[in-house]
Amino acid sequence: MKRKIVTGILIIVTVLLQCSVFQIFEIASIKPNLMVILAVSFGLMRGRLSGLLVGFAGGLIMDLFYPGQIGINALLYMWIGYASGYCYRIFYDDDIKTPLLLVTAGDLFYSISRYILTFLLRGRIHVLFYLRRIIIPELLYTIIATLVVYHLLYRINLRLNKSDKRSLDSIA
Amino acid sequence: MRKDKYQNTSAKTILTLLTVLCVFLIGVSIVNSSALAPVRNIVGIVVMPVQKGISQLGRYLGSISENVSSSSELRAENEALKQQLDILTAENSELVLDKEELSRLRELLELSETYADYKTTGAHVISKDSGNWFSTFTIDKGTEDGIVKDCNVIAGSGLVGIVTDAGPGWAVVRSIIDDNSNVSAMVSNTSDTCIIAGNLELIDQGSLNLVKLTDEDNKVHVGDKVVTSNISEKYLPGILIGYISQLNNDANNLTKSGEITPVVDFKHLQEVLVILETKNYVASPDDAKNQIVNDVDVPAPAAEEDA
Numbered sequence: 001m002k003r004k005i006v007t008g009i010l011i012i013v014t015v016l017l018q019c020s021v022f023q024i025f026e027i028a029s030i031k032p033n034l035m036v037i038l039a040v041s042f043g044l045m046r047g048r049l050s051g052l053l054v055g056f057a058g059g060l061i062m063d064l065f066y067p068g069q070i071g072i073n074a075l076l077y078m079w080i081g082y083a084s085g086y087c088y089r090i091f092y093d094d095d096i097k098t099p100l101l102l103v104t105a106g107d108l109f110y111s112i113s114r115y116i117l118t119f120l121l122r123g124r125i126h127v128l129f130y131l132r133r134i135i136i137p138e139l140l141y142t143i144i145a146t147l148v149v150y151h152l153l154y155r156i157n158l159r160l161n162k163s164d165k166r167s168l169d170s171i172a
Numbered sequence: 173m174r175k176d177k178y179q180n181t182s183a184k185t186i187l188t189l190l191t192v193l194c195v196f197l198i199g200v201s202i203v204n205s206s207a208l209a210p211v212r213n214i215v216g217i218v219v220m221p222v223q224k225g226i227s228q229l230g231r232y233l234g235s236i237s238e239n240v241s242s243s244s245e246l247r248a249e250n251e252a253l254k255q256q257l258d259i260l261t262a263e264n265s266e267l268v269l270d271k272e273e274l275s276r277l278r279e280l281l282e283l284s285e286t287y288a289d290y291k292t293t294g295a296h297v298i299s300k301d302s303g304n305w306f307s308t309f310t311i312d313k314g315t316e317d318g319i320v321k322d323c324n325v326i327a328g329s330g331l332v333g334i335v336t337d338a339g340p341g342w343a344v345v346r347s348i349i350d351d352n353s354n355v356s357a358m359v360s361n362t363s364d365t366c367i368i369a370g371n372l373e374l375i376d377q378g379s380l381n382l383v384k385l386t387d388e389d390n391k392v393h394v395g396d397k398v399v400t401s402n403i404s405e406k407y408l409p410g411i412l413i414g415y416i417s418q419l420n421n422d423a424n425n426l427t428k429s430g431e432i433t434p435v436v437d438f439k440h441l442q443e444v445l446v447i448l449e450t451k452n453y454v455a456s457p458d459d460a461k462n463q464i465v466n467d468v469d470v471p472a473p474a475a476e477e478d479a
Contacts, residue, residue, distance in 0.1 A: 019299040048183040064215040071197035
């Protein structure tokens with residue numbers, strides 16, 4: 001129960017950070033993609049199911065915020081969370097290298113799908129421009145953000161694991 | 173082991189189900205975007221107050237840092253502004269005379285609608301689009317203050333965008349530099365119509381695409397003023413958009429295209445003005461017979477006015 005509440009709060013906080021607070025931290029009008037970090041972290045630390053549910057919930061809230069097709073963000077983040085769940089219990093989640101690689105792959109997947117779905121289909125064909133102007137800068141910024149954010153999420157998960165174990169012990 | 177297998181299959185099932193749901197939602201929002209408006213409203217009611225708080229905090233911190241900036245700078249600025257004030261006062265008195273003349277002439281022409289007559293309300297920008305691809309933002313006023321979908325949004329002297337979604341305490345604005353935005357416009361001195369299209373590739377240069385300009389007499393030049401056209405369905409006529417910065421002939425030799433520089437500084441938008449009137453698209457009786465669907469659904473009172 002406690003875990004669900006904390007997860008819910010994390011999702012909301014991420015959406016708020018992404019939409020309001022990170023306006024201040026924009027570099028060259030680019031902001032990092034925090035929701036990818038959240039979905040990847042949950043997939044890696046908690047498994048496929050958690051990853052996909054967190055990605056879906058966060059993406060859906062983002063979709064509902066802004067005009068456009070409802071469901072695109074939900075779909076993309078859900079798949080990112082699910083895919084990173086394949087590394088659950090195969091790679092150590094206390095090593096920063098695995099989440100960094102997963103975030104890189106996830107963010108590239110997100111940006112490229114987003115470009116294809118919302119720009120290429122309308123005939124904006126200068127792939128290199130969008131790569132240089134948005135996709136690569138966003139990727140770099142997201143990777144840097146991962147270094148900080150993942151550590152935080154890892155700590156939160158560790159504490160929740162401990163409290164889960166404690167409540168299990170008390171029942172036993 | 174069994175538990176792992178169970179979780180594996182259930183995750184796959186849920187993924188499939190949610191994927192189908194997402195595709196369904198995307199389909200629904202493409203076909204009929206207003207069908208999901210109630211859900212959007214609920215999310216807005218829950219999250220918008222928090223966002224307002226955050227952006228207020230941001231503004232507060234910004235004002236503190238401004239206060240710290242050196243006073244000598246302010247003194248110099250004050251001096252410069254005083255000089256400017258003198259010049260402007262002189263200019264203003266001239267303009268007042270012109271305005272009186274203008275209003276007399278307008279009365280003669282029975283043109284009651286003017287740009288200045290629009291009722292507006294000021295609003296703060298409280299959040300931006302979550303990604304890096306689009307230029308939409310949220311403001312802190314909504315239907316409670318009379319803002320509805322398709323209200324025009326201006327800032328300072330020019331057009332900013334249009335309200336695409338409005339809830340009780342907030343509204344979403346799509347700016348004209350957004351890649352999806354198309355505004356029907358005209359060159360103010362020749363009344364030649366064109367389309368002003370936002371383009372992400374031009375955002376860094378601070379310009380917008382100008383396309384489909386019909387200028388048979390070659391009278392349009394670089395530097396000419398571009399305003400919203402009177403044949404637009406959603407934009408009120410005569411709102412300044414920007415100035416032409418580049419102009420070329422199209423391959424078909426019938427139309428021209430180029431770029432314009434908008435008058436609004438889209439990078440530092442904090443306050444905007446929302447015009448509370450929307451354009452009443454007056455459908456002629458023939459249109460009603462043919463049942464042509466318009467974007468604006470208020471033809472009934474307009475028809476009465478005609479009668």
